[in-house]
Amino acid sequence: MAGPTSTALVLASASPRRRELIARLGVEPVRIDPADIDETPHDGELPRAYVARMAREKAAAVDGRGAYVLAGDTVVSAGRRILPKAEDEATARECLTLLSGRRHRVMSGIALAAPDGTIREKISETVVRFKQLSQEEIDAYIASSEWDGKAGGYAIQGHAEALIAWIQGSHSGVVGLPLYETRALLKAAGFAIA
């Protein structure tokens, strides 16, 4: 799709990580316009379906005014359970205790609304395993505050990576915007990108 709007992108996200990651694709959003939507999971909704729906709803909620709109959503899941976004110490501690020594999944949904209103989406899935965490390690991580506002109570882009024994999938997807999938989505939708 050619035209004057084909390189203009609105980032529908309040996340500074998503802004940094999109910059690595050489894309500078014309506007940052976080979507304000209800993020409550439906009864029995599985993590994959949930992140796809969240990304789609965020992209649809923002008026691109002729530009593309990109949105994302990241969840950490253990089994069928979606872990909360840690907003306090007790929640972060519960998440780390649950994640200690076992594999979990991080799913990042991304959705792109084209200027014609068409919405495309992709999901990135990464498996992560923390080492068995001692009480001292959990205490030290809690003291760092790096868990604040993060899905599943940790941020791989900080000290937590030193506690992660193994990862399979997309590092940028865990941080919040899977670069491989994002580039592919932009290209498929006709956005001018290298």
Ligand SMILES: Cc1cn([C@H]2C[C@H](O)[C@@H](COP(=O)(O)OP(=O)(O)OP(=O)(O)O)O2)c(=O)[nH]c1=O
């Ligand atoms: C697991 C993990 C999550 N996170 C972050 C990414 C997301 O910002 C956050 C998950 O919350 P999201 O709801 O995906 O995003 P957000 O509320 O921060 O921003 P917006 O909805 O406006 O786009 O957790 C990390 O930064 N590092 C990690 O390792």
